[in-house]
Amino acid sequence: MTISQRIAAAVVAASCCLASSPWAMAEPFADWVILDAAVLTMDHELPNAEAVAVRGDRIQAVGTTEAIRPLIGPDTKVLQLRGKAVVPGFDDAHLHPTPLFDELSPLGTVPCGPDDVDDIDSLVARLKAKVAVTPDGQWVRGARYEDTKLGRHPTRKDLDRVSTTHPVYVSHSSGHVAAVNSFALALADVDADTPDPAGGAFDRDASGQPNGVLREAAKSIVLDAGPKRPSPSDAEWVEGMLRRFDEYSANGLTSIQHAGTSFSTFRKYALVQAESQQMRIYVMLRYGELTDLERMVDDHGRGDQWLKVGAIKMFHGNSLSGQTCWLYEPYANRPDYYGIPPARSQAALNHRVLEIHKAGMQACIHANGDREIDMVLDAYQAALASDPRRNHRHRIEHASVTSRSILRRAQRLGVVLAPHSYIYEHGDKMEAYGPERWPWMHPNGSAMRMGIPVAGTSDSPVSAAIPLRRIQSMVTRTSKEGKVYGPEQRVTVEQAIHAWTMGSAYASFDERHKGSLTPGKLADLVVLSDDPRTVDPMTIQDLKVELTAVGGRVVYQSEAIPDELEKLTNDKPKVAKGQKLLGKLEHGPARENSGIVRSRQRDDVFWMVNDSGDQPAIYAVRDDGTTYRKVDPKKNPGTHVQKAKNKDWEDIAVMPDGTLIVADVGNNSNARRDLVLYFVAEPEPDAAKAKLLKTVHFGYPDQSMYPPPRSDFNFDCEAVFTLGESVYLLSKNRSNTETKVYRLSDLDSKAYHLLELVDHANLHGQVVAADALPDGSRVVVATYKALWLFDVQDADHPLAHPIGRLPYRGQQVEAVCFDGPKRVLFTDEATSLMYEAAISDFEPYAP
Numbered sequence: 111m112t113i114s115q116r117i118a119a120a121v122v123a124a125s126c127c128l129a130s131s132p133w134a135m136a137e138p139f140a141d142w143v144i145l146d147a148a149v150l151t152m153d154h155e156l157p158n159a160e161a162v163a164v165r166g167d168r169i170q171a172v173g174t175t176e177a178i179r180p181l182i183g184p185d186t187k188v189l190q191l192r193g194k195a196v197v198p199g200f201d202d203a204h205l206h207p208t209p210l211f212d213e214l215s216p217l218g219t220v221p222c223g224p225d226d227v228d229d230i231d232s233l234v235a236r237l238k239a240k241v242a243v244t245p246d247g248q249w250v251r252g253a254r255y256e257d258t259k260l261g262r263h264p265t266r267k268d269l270d271r272v273s274t275t276h277p278v279y280v281s282h283s284s285g286h287v288a289a290v291n292s293f294a295l296a297l298a299d300v301d302a303d304t305p306d307p308a309g310g311a312f313d314r315d316a317s318g319q320p321n322g323v324l325r326e327a328a329k330s331i332v333l334d335a336g337p338k339r340p341s342p343s344d345a346e347w348v349e350g351m352l353r354r355f356d357e358y359s360a361n362g363l364t365s366i367q368h369a370g371t372s373f374s375t376f377r378k379y380a381l382v383q384a385e386s387q388q389m390r391i392y393v394m395l396r397y398g399e400l401t402d403l404e405r406m407v408d409d410h411g412r413g414d415q416w417l418k419v420g421a422i423k424m425f426h427g428n429s430l431s432g433q434t435c436w437l438y439e440p441y442a443n444r445p446d447y448y449g450i451p452p453a454r455s456q457a458a459l460n461h462r463v464l465e466i467h468k469a470g471m472q473a474c475i476h477a478n479g480d481r482e483i484d485m486v487l488d489a490y491q492a493a494l495a496s497d498p499r500r501n502h503r504h505r506i507e508h509a510s511v512t513s514r515s516i517l518r519r520a521q522r523l524g525v526v527l528a529p530h531s532y533i534y535e536h537g538d539k540m541e542a543y544g545p546e547r548w549p550w551m552h553p554n555g556s557a558m559r560m561g562i563p564v565a566g567t568s569d570s571p572v573s574a575a576i577p578l579r580r581i582q583s584m585v586t587r588t589s590k591e592g593k594v595y596g597p598e599q600r601v602t603v604e605q606a607i608h609a610w611t612m613g614s615a616y617a618s619f620d621e622r623h624k625g626s627l628t629p630g631k632l633a634d635l636v637v638l639s640d641d642p643r644t645v646d647p648m649t650i651q652d653l654k655v656e657l658t659a660v661g662g663r664v665v666y667q668s669e670a671i672p673d674e675l676e677k678l679t680n681d682k683p684k685v686a687k688g689q690k691l692l693g694k695l696e697h698g699p700a701r702e703n704s705g706i707v708r709s710r711q712r713d714d715v716f717w718m719v720n721d722s723g724d725q726p727a728i729y730a731v732r733d734d735g736t737t738y739r740k741v742d743p744k745k746n747p748g749t750h751v752q753k754a755k756n757k758d759w760e761d762i763a764v765m766p767d768g769t770l771i772v773a774d775v776g777n778n779s780n781a782r783r784d785l786v787l788y789f790v791a792e793p794e795p796d797a798a799k800a801k802l803l804k805t806v807h808f809g810y811p812d813q814s815m816y817p818p819p820r821s822d823f824n825f826d827c828e829a830v831f832t833l834g835e836s837v838y839l840l841s842k843n844r845s846n847t848e849t850k851v852y853r854l855s856d857l858d859s860k861a862y863h864l865l866e867l868v869d870h871a872n873l874h875g876q877v878v879a880a881d882a883l884p885d886g887s888r889v890v891v892a893t894y895k896a897l898w899l900f901d902v903q904d905a906d907h908p909l910a911h912p913i914g915r916l917p918y919r920g921q922q923v924e925a926v927c928f929d930g931p932k933r934v935l936f937t938d939e940a941t942s943l944m945y946e947a948a949i950s951d952f953e954p955y956a957p
Contacts, residue, residue, distance in 0.1 A: 139183025140165050141662065145175045145940070146894065146922060147191035148641040150604065152198050152611045152626040157604075160778070162196060164633045167661035172627055174778065176702055176721055189657075189671070190922050190940055192894035193876050195641040197607055198627050199364025199634030199660065200577035201390075201614035203565035204474075204507055204528045206285070207368055209342065209350025210357065214243050216340045217350070222280055223254035223571075224535070230260055230268050237272040237280070244276060249339055252280035254571055255289070258538050263313070264289040266322025277336045281329075283536070284572055286429030288324045290332055295320055298335035307331060309428075309453030326428050326450055348381050355382075355389045359666040361576045362655040364634040365390040367618055369474065369507060369569075370423035373399055383416045388665040390416055390634070392618040394423035394474050397462060403469060415632065420619060421472040423507070426452050426459055426489075427482030430510040430530065431539040431572065435479035437511060442544030449479055456485055463489040463504075464496055472503055472619075474528075478510040487519045494523065505617060508569070511543060512553045521560050526617045528565040529554055531580040531606075532573035534651070537589030540596075548596035554584050554609065555599040565617035566610030581606040581642065582650035603643045603650070633662035639670065644846050688916055688951030692935070693734035695942040696747065703937045704776075704828070705761035706925040707881060710768035715795050716935065718925065719759045719772055726754040728762065728772065730795035733935060735944045738795035749800045754788045760828040761879055761925075763837065768792050769803060771837060777826040781817040785809060787830075787837065789857075804859035810852070811864040824850060828924075829880035831889060833905055839865065840877045840891065840909075847893075849877045851909060871909040873898055881927040881934075882908075890934050892926040897934065899952050914952030 140163035149159040151172055161178035163170040171178060182188060211218040220240050227233040233255060240250045250273060257263045269278045269291035277294035281287075295301070302318045310327025312320040324332060342350065358366065366389055368375070376393050383391075393413075395403070400422055413419055428434035428450050433441065436449040452459075463486075466473045473490070477483045483506060490504050505526040509516075520527060529552045533540070540548055550556070557564050566584075568575045584606040588594050601609075615625030624632045637657035642650050658666040695703060695718075702721040709715040709730075715738070718729045727748025730738040739747045751772065758776025765771065772788040786807050793800040813825050827839035829849075837857070841850040849872070852865035875893030882889045882902070889900045889908050899914035922940040929935050929946070937944050 138165060140170050140178075140181040140186050142187035142189065143178050143182055144189045144191055144196055144635075144637070145178065147194055147196045147637075148643075149196045149627060150198075150607060150643075151628065152608055153628045159627075162627055162635065164635075164659070164662045167633055167663075169627055169629050169631050169633050169635075171629055179702070188940065189637075191637065192922070193641070194656070195638040195653075196627070197362075197636050197638065197642075198611040198625055199636055199658065200362045200610045201365035201367070201566070201618075201625065202358075202363055202568050202570070202575055202577065202610075203367045203614035203617045204369045204567035205366055205570040205575055206370070207351065207354055207358075207366060207570075209347050210353040211342070211346075211350050214240060216244075217342050217346065220250070220252040220280075221254060222252040223283065224256045224259040227255070228259070230262075230264055233260065233264060233280070234268060234271050237269075237278060241273045241276055246275040248276060248337055250276045250278045251339075252278075254283045255280050256283050263287070263323045265315075266290060266292045266295060266320070269322060279333065279336075282432055284429040284431040286326055286432040286434055288329050288332075290322050290324060292322070294332050294336060295322065298332045300332065309450060311434075311450060325432065325434050327453065344378060344381060347378050348385055351378070351382050352386055352388075355386075356666070358575060359388055359658045359660075360655060361578070362636040362638075362658055363389065363575065363577065364636070364658060364660045364665075365392070365614070365618075365620075365624065366575075367392040367394065367614065369394050369476075370396050370425075372396060373402060376417070376419060379417050387416055387663075388660055390624070390660070391418075392421070392620070393417070393419040394421040395419055397422055397424045397466070400465065400469060400471070403471070415623060421474045421505075422466045422469075423474045423476070424462065424466075425476045426454060426486055427477040427479055428452070430478040430508065431532075431536050433539075433542050435511065436481045437479045437543075438481050441542050442547075443542045448481075452482060452485070456488060459485060459489045460492045464493045467493040467499065467502065467504070468497055472505065474505040474507055476507045478508050480511045480513060480516060483509060483512060483516055484519075487516070487523060487525070490523050490525060491519075500524070503563075503617065503619065505565075507567075509553065510551055511547060512550045512556075514550070514556075517553060517556055517560055517562065520557075521562050526563045526565060527553070527557050528567045528617060529557070530569060530573075531567060531583045532569065533587055533595055534579055534583040534590055535573050537587075537593060537595045538591070549598040551596055551599070553599055554606075555601050558601060558605055558609075563613060563616050564609045565614040566606070567614075576651065577610050578638075578642070578653055578655075579651040581610060582647065584609065585647045585650065588648065603647070607642070633659060635659050637671070688947050689918075690946050692944045692946055693736070695731065695735040695937065695944060696737045702924075703939055703942065704759060704924045705773070705830075705879060706927045706935065706937060707762045707764050707770070708927055708929055708935075709792060710764055710766070710884065711792055712795070713930075716927065716929075717762055717764075717770055717792070718937075719762045720748075720756075721759060721776065721924075726751045726756040726759075728770065728790065728800060733929065733944070733946070735942075739797070749793050749797050751788060751790055751800045751802055753802045754790075754805075757782075757784070761830040763830045763832050763881070764792075765789075765832055766834065766884070770800075771830065771832070773827075773830040773839070775827050775830070775839065779817055780813075780823050780825045783809065783816060787854075789859075804857075806854070806857055806859050806863065808854060808863040808865055811867055812850075824848075827852065829877050829891060831880045831882040833882055833886045833889075833902065833908060836905070838880075838882075838908060840880055842876045842878060847874050847876065848872045849909075851907075869907045869909060873909075878924050879926045879936075883928050883931060888928075888931070890926055890928060892923045892936060894923070897923070897926060897936065897947065897952070898955075899949065912955040914949070915955050916947055916952045 278291040307327040311325040313323035612625035615621040639654035704721040763771040770790040829840035851869040875895035879892040897916040901911040924939040926936040
């Protein structure tokens with residue numbers, strides 16, 4: 111079988127169940143693996159998985175936990191996530207990184223954003239602190255003020271309160287507007303007689319005097335007239351940028367695309383990469399650098415997987431949040447105002463785009479207003495007519511105010527969109543454009559439905575480079591004030607993550623190397639504290655980034671992740687309060703223990719089963735983990751259940767008469783229609799074979815789709831126990847932590863049964879095992895986080911009365927049973943260790 115045929119076979123298997131073996135499985139052991147996770151691969155052939163193996167700087171394999179385990183060697187580090195999410199590393203396709211310096215240092219800029227100042231007075235006070243450490247005549251600069259938070263733009267009179275002996279300049283969050291004091295205006299000789307520049311404007315008071323608010327091209331007139339700012343040394347620049355990258359890594363970014371910079375910055379990035387490879391960088395050079403492109407490529411090449419240049423960035427248009435972008439129809443709040451036209455004509459734009467296109471470069475053009483965007487599309491159309499090139503991937507950066515016709519043109523031309531995703535912070539900026547435009551602003555949803563490539567962007571510092579916040583904005587289209595803007599453009603969580611991973615990788619021609627968790631691709635990945643598909647969409651940004659890895663190397667980890675990833679072997683077992691280590695399971699049941707129950711015939715015998723992939727065998731063990739049946743170590747010590755198959759055995763239970771029930775119920779894909787309970791006569795502990803008494807087939811009464819939507823993945827029952835003559839099954843909910851309680855009372859083997867749904871319970875974790883005392887008075891349930899103890903007062907609601915809880919310390923518990931009324935036994939699948947816990951050591955449960 112060829113490699114492609116093997117991969118195809120794995121994909122077919124994955125369509126009905128998560129792959130039982132990893133794709134393209136390599137023989138060498140992995141360097142580290144992630145197990146028991148909700149893995150969002152962003153690979154359409156295997157979109158969901160449970161485990162990831164990393165070797166070197168590459169993804170080695172992706173699949174189920176049991177499929178990845180063979181890649182664990184004596185030196186493999188193992189991270190047990192117990193349902194937490196893993197996604198590809200986030201890639202911000204448009205931002206403007208700057209080194210992070212202390213705000214009071216000569217190189218620092220004073221942060222004046224919504225989280226930094228509350229009003230004009232506090233903005234003035236914060237800037238005054240910088241005045242105290244700045245020589246007279248030198249710039250005092252602030253950044254990211256938000257006029258909606260302050261109530262208005264600061265004026266020169268406000269900033270004159272900061273200083274009359276320093277030029278003061280504070281940029282707006284958009285980067286397209288700024289405010290300066292009178293000292294700065296005087297340096298530039300700007301007064302009532304100064305005309306507005308092409309492509310810009312000076313705001314003026316009632317008398318016609320400039321009031322200090324500068325828009326677009328007016329900013330450079332004032333900045334260029336002022337003193338030269340101090341420049342950092344290369345060493346200072348590198349140190350400041352590494353501090354910025356630490357901030358990015360903590361937010362889950364593994365790649366960035368710097369929109370609009372110089373060869374000088376490219377060379378400094380090379381110094382950064384020589385110091386610390388933690389961020390992949392795609393550089394969009396400014397148009398002015400195009401003339402030196404050939405020389406630069408001769409000297410440095412286009413780059414590598416860590417740093418490369420592939421695009422030319424241009425402005426053609428103005429700001430959405432600064433209300434300067436050019437529109438076909440007037441602004442809703444100013445019926446005689448259409449924005450500021452671009453300074454460049456259509457002919458001039460066409461010339462520049464064709465120059466970029468013929469140089470073999472990608473064009474990335476900033477355009478917000480619909481009138482600006484059409485001009486850019488005209489230029490792309492002309493360039494492609496002159497010099498056809500299929501895989502050009504020219505981009506429109508921001509693409510804020512669009513229409514159906516604009517998107518159709520972009521689709522026909524093969525243009526990539528990099529829209530804003532900042533509604534959470536800046537939704538109120540859309541008010542100026544009127545509700546009739548909102549359904550076509552930031553058109554992520556429509557573009558994706560039309561098959562237009564969409565990249566995820568922050569445009570930082572316009573909005574924070576926090577991918578989870580940006581994803582929340584794309585999914586909810588809701589501002590922090592709770593107002594929804596254009597719900598027609600909402601996307602699913604998966605689509606938003608795709609934009610921030612594969613979409614951005616495609617936008618930089620990197621989709622073959624990164625953007626998805628696919629074997630052979632770069633091991634850039636992020637661990638999240640929960641599955642973003644299952645939480646309230648308005649809380650996606652509250653998820654924690656717990657680990658960020660780039661090229662298989664951990665560059666950020668939170669306190670939730672061990673200082674050193676846990677090893678499966680050679681580590682001292684972790685034993686929490688109330689737990690006692692009994693021993694280690696021998697090689698048969700140790701393989702992947704998934705269920706345990708005490709014999710009703712002999713108090714010193716415990717019967718166990720293994721998960722999918724094992725023989726259809728049950729194992730008799732003592733409470734120290736040793737097996738009763740002694741055979742050649744190369745042979746399986748289990749007792750073979752005649753005429754049974756092990757598709758995915760998840761638990762074992764026992765009837766009052768001692769009959770064992772083996773539950774072949776594992777249903778990771780939620781698509782199985784062949785769920786079965788095997789009723790087995792209990793054999794002697796050292797018997798080679800066990801007699802199958804009957805087989806009972808069943809299904810779920812509330813399942814109509816196979817598989818159901820991901821939001822309803824709650825048809826995998828891995829916990830089984832009996833009360834009297836009835837069998838109970840508990841679901842392992844992959845959408846949230848609420849388990850469903852099913853019952854089967856009719857055990858006729860000649861009929862197909864639908865379970866009875868009798869109750870629900872929220873145990874704040876995925877349920878994986880359960881057992882009941884022989885008299886039915888108590889039930890113990892294992893989740894990935896803790897053991898739960900229940901008093902059974904009503905057979906219809908066996909989990910209605912929790913009385914105790916016992917948290918674990920690092921174990922991956924998959925099997926639990928009572929050993930009499932005073933203690934429970936449980937096993938750790940990851941280490942094959944067996945533990946006991948006294949009932950008296952359970953923490954009393956208080957709702």
